[in-house]
Amino acid sequence: MTRTVQQLFDLSGRVALVTGGSRGLGLQLAQALGEAGAKVMLSARKADELEEATARLQSQGIDARWIAADCAREEDIHRLASETLQRLGDIDILVNNAGAAWGAPAEDHPLEAWDKVMNLNIRGYFILSQYVGKHSMIPRRRGSIVNVASIAGLGGNPPDMKTIAYNTSKGAVINFTRALAAEWGRYGIRVNAICPGFFPSKMTRGTLQAMGEERLAAHAPLNRLGDDEDLKGTVVLFASDAGKHITGQWLAVDGGVSVVTGG
Numbered sequence: 001m002t003r004t005v006q007q008l009f010d011l012s013g014r015v016a017l018v019t020g021g022s023r024g025l026g027l028q029l030a031q032a033l034g035e036a037g038a039k040v041m042l043s044a045r046k047a048d049e050l051e052e053a054t055a056r057l058q059s060q061g062i063d064a065r066w067i068a069a070d071c072a073r074e075e076d077i078h079r080l081a082s083e084t085l086q087r088l089g090d091i092d093i094l095v096n097n098a099g100a101a102w103g104a105p106a107e108d109h110p111l112e113a114w115d116k117v118m119n120l121n122i123r124g125y126f127i128l129s130q131y132v133g134k135h136s137m138i139p140r141r142r143g144s145i146v147n148v149a150s151i152a153g154l155g156g157n158p159p160d161m162k163t164i165a166y167n168t169s170k171g172a173v174i175n176f177t178r179a180l181a182a183e184w185g186r187y188g189i190r191v192n193a194i195c196p197g198f199f200p201s202k203m204t205r206g207t208l209q210a211m212g213e214e215r216l217a218a219h220a221p222l223n224r225l226g227d228d229e230d231l232k233g234t235v236v237l238f239a240s241d242a243g244k245h246i247t248g249q250w251l252a253v254d255g256g257v258s259v260v261t262g263g
Helices: 005-009 024-035 047-059 074-088 111-140 164-187 205-211 213-218 232-239 257-261
Strands: 015-019 039-044 064-068 093-096 143-148 189-196 250-253
Touching: 015 024, 015 074, 015 111, 024 039, 024 047, 024 093, 024 143, 024 232, 039 047, 039 074, 047 064, 064 074, 074 111, 093 111, 093 232, 111 143, 111 164, 111 189, 143 164, 143 232, 164 189, 164 250, 189 232
Parallel strands: 015 039, 015 093, 039 064, 093 143, 143 189, 189 250
Antiparallel strands: none
8 A cells, every 4th residue: 555645754763873963953863764654863073962962852852862973983983873773773874974174275275184184075875874774774675775965065166265174075975975876786785865955953153254144145046044844854754655766866956046146
């Protein structure tokens, strides 16, 4: 019998691991998955922020846990995945969200900053996906990986936003998504990417002050920035059976910015 829409979006009984999940976009994504019924493991570097985020989710009736880990470090990534498997069982949904940015003109961009951004924003995504795939998703021939990219990965930025490493890493995330989806489709694993636009919770206070919220909002046909609800529907679609025939795709959630900038 064909399932209802509510049944297709239901994540009851599934386990989700969300990196960078203690605040901002990661916490929004984790909350959405938990509201849809999933058990959620949050990860980030700072234990105090993870404790606060987990308590917030638990107060809403969500089964949430946390593990502190640095997703730029291979040993931390393996420990995170292994401990999640031990504590919650097989991982059905992996959300790769932990990330970093660095602002500097290309001609003066420090190499160590380039490496920091690349290690966290794309190398970390690969290592964690590889471990979860090999130890949980591939043996069961099922799973959904959601990579958080950015509209910055679709092209350049306004001249005063000098984030070449970030843009490059997010472009890599988009093609990593497509390549992994093509390779792991035979295992029943779907891989998709979300490309957020301008979200206050994603941006540093300095960037917001320099650019101005009104100015940033003016770039979008919808004339507003993203809020604490705008990614929830997309991640549940990609994670649930409602999106079971979607893989290798990226979706801009940006109020239309990429439409007018040609991304």
